[in-house]
Amino acid sequence: MTMGLGSVIRHKGIITGTNPLKAEILTESACASCHARGYCSLSEKKRKEITRFQEPEGWEPYVGQEVCIEMRTRLGFKALWYGMGLPAVILGVAITCGGLFRLAEWLQGLIAIMSIGIYYFVLYLLKDRIQNDFYFTVHNIKP
Numbered sequence: 317m318t319m320g321l322g323s324v325i326r327h328k329g330i331i332t333g334t335n336p337l338k339a340e341i342l343t344e345s346a347c348a349s350c351h352a353r354g355y356c357s358l359s360e361k362k363r364k365e366i367t368r369f370q371e372p373e374g375w376e377p378y379v380g381q382e383v384c385i386e387m388r389t390r391l392g393f394k395a396l397w398y399g400m401g402l403p404a405v406i407l408g409v410a411i412t413c414g415g416l417f418r419l420a421e422w423l424q425g426l427i428a429i430m431s432i433g434i435y436y437f438v439l440y441l442l443k444d445r446i447q448n449d450f451y452f453t454v455h456n457i458k459p
Contacts, residue, residue: 366385
């Protein structure tokens with residue numbers, strides 16, 4: 317993984333399908349190349365399949381081709397905001413409102429958990445719409 321000027325995250329990948337376009341990247345922990353990785357349970361490699369691409373312009377990818385896969389870092393921060401930031405704000409607002417209305421602690425907790433559950437349910441209902449905002453771009457690696 318490399319980051320160029322803080323604007324994109326890049327991985328090398330391999331095309332695994334062309335209709336629809338699919339690619340696979342191999343992510344590994346920092347210690348995966350360590351000589352003691354066979355004795356340590358910390359080293360880890362994972363294969364991840366990526367299917368959300370903008371269509372490449374000017375070239376036709378083929379199965380087995382090595383490519384460069386990019387995602388803008390701002391999209392990562394947006395996903396972090398949807399997944400962690402907004403729920404934390406909702407949780408804080410729910411608990412604060414419960415305290416202002418002098419509700420019992422168990423009721424405050426119940427309201428907070430329900431509000432987070434409702435948020436994630438609405439997020440689930442809007443997943444197809446939100447999914448269009450998150451995409452990867454694929455670039456041909458010139459030989």
